Amino acid sequence: MASFTNMGSARETSSFLESIFKHMTDAIIVIDKQGFVVGVNPAAETLIGWSAEELSGKVHVCAICKGIATCSEEATCAECFREKLNVPSFEMRVITKSGHEFPAAASSARLPEESGADFVVILRDMSEQHRIERERFHRVMTNYVIQAQEEERKRVSRDLHDGVGQALYSIIVGMKVLDQLPMDEVMRHHLAELQQMTVRALEEVRSLAVDLRPSALDDLGLVPAIRSFIKRFEQTFGIESYLEVEGKQRRYSSAVETALYRICQEAMTNAAKYADTDQVFVRISDYNNRIEMKIEDHGCGFDTEQILIQGTGLGLYGMKERANLLGGDVKIHSTIGRGTTIHVVIPLDEEGAPLYVDPGTYCR
Numbered sequence: 001m002a003s004f005t006n007m008g009s010a011r012e013t014s015s016f017l018e019s020i021f022k023h024m025t026d027a028i029i030v031i032d033k034q035g036f037v038v039g040v041n042p043a044a045e046t047l048i049g050w051s052a053e054e055l056s057g058k059v060h061v062c063a064i065c066k067g068i069a070t071c072s073e074e075a076t077c078a079e080c081f082r083e084k085l086n087v088p089s090f091e092m093r094v095i096t097k098s099g100h101e102f103p104a105a106a107s108s109a110r111l112p113e114e115s116g117a118d119f120v121v122i123l124r125d126m127s128e129q130h131r132i133e134r135e136r137f138h139r140v141m142t143n144y145v146i147q148a149q150e151e152e153r154k155r156v157s158r159d160l161h162d163g164v165g166q167a168l169y170s171i172i173v174g175m176k177v178l179d180q181l182p183m184d185e186v187m188r189h190h191l192a193e194l195q196q197m198t199v200r201a202l203e204e205v206r207s208l209a210v211d212l213r214p215s216a217l218d219d220l221g222l223v224p225a226i227r228s229f230i231k232r233f234e235q236t237f238g239i240e241s242y243l244e245v246e247g248k249q250r251r252y253s254s255a256v257e258t259a260l261y262r263i264c265q266e267a268m269t270n271a272a273k274y275a276d277t278d279q280v281f282v283r284i285s286d287y288n289n290r291i292e293m294k295i296e297d298h299g300c301g302f303d304t305e306q307i308l309i310q311g312t313g314l315g316l317y318g319m320k321e322r323a324n325l326l327g328g329d330v331k332i333h334s335t336i337g338r339g340t341t342i343h344v345v346i347p348l349d350e351e352g353a354p355l356y357v358d359p360g361t362y363c364r
């Protein structure tokens, strides 16, 4: 067998190069001066779906190439590799015989006159890399959106508490002082009404601020924050709710606490909105460096496959996104007439931070 360093006759060299041409996993396409494909290796046949025979001198390269891709997904013929000699590698949008389009990493070289051909192009399918890149981009963007939303909720919650909340409180104190002054009965009645309205407004502002972002989550951690959410939930919806905590009790990274709190909030609100039930059960357990949370109702249940395909709301989708960003998972079990269980698992390290995360997307 000939090798590059020890090649014998021209015949040996030619059969050696032929063997490379045949066995290369990258697609090789040879083009003549008019732009017709005059030769392809087996990898190219597989990639573009045309046989060497079908192509040979009959199919123009433009039937395979949709253009040179720019950094976005758009392809253009303005920068055609056949005219631009100084673009040795580029990204080509390839179209197969059956019309399927995909991105390919391409490199090209002009062939010498005596070869009888004009150009050789080498192609490698980049669909999988593009899919991975798109998914990564999606994760990064989702992470930014979730972070920004939490920050904004924190800010609005603080502003409501410290701004409108304090102003209403000052009004209540002022009215108490007014109440000590002499006035007629009609005035006193009006004042009492105003006092009641202001107290109610203050309660609403406080509850809105807590709903937006409970300070207990940052100050005391996941379990106390869920405990006080459950109390408010019971008062609002009249649904008996039970919390069971097992295993280690500790603080987790802010990202983990926020994600689990929001998932619990969404699952319980869904139960109140749709399950037609009077009980909800929450169980949190921390064993073997993984935190698990189950939110269960014995209500009407729903067809998970249909709902997830239809994508009627963002709640269930958001739960999965939040857990996936932290290297965890959410399983939704529901049976019509039997109820629903949302089961979240996040693997953790010793410090209570997520174990498997993409460093590009994770924010403690």
Ligand SMILES: Nc1ncnc2c1ncn2[C@@H]1O[C@H](COP(=O)(O)OP(=O)(O)OP(=O)(O)O)[C@@H](O)[C@H]1O
Pocket: 270, 271, 274, 275, 297, 299, 300, 301, 302, 307, 312, 313, 314, 315, 316, 317, 340
């Ligand atoms: N615990 C549950 N019991 C019964 N049906 C449920 C339950 N949780 C969810 N569903 C069903 O799944 C659907 C999708 O829920 P999801 O939380 O994704 O969206 P949503 O609550 O409709 O809207 P959003 O959460 O965006 O405000 C609901 O519309 C409801 O039909």
Ligand SMILES: [Mg+2]
Pocket: 266, 269, 270, 313, 314, 315, 316
């Ligand atoms: Mg919902």
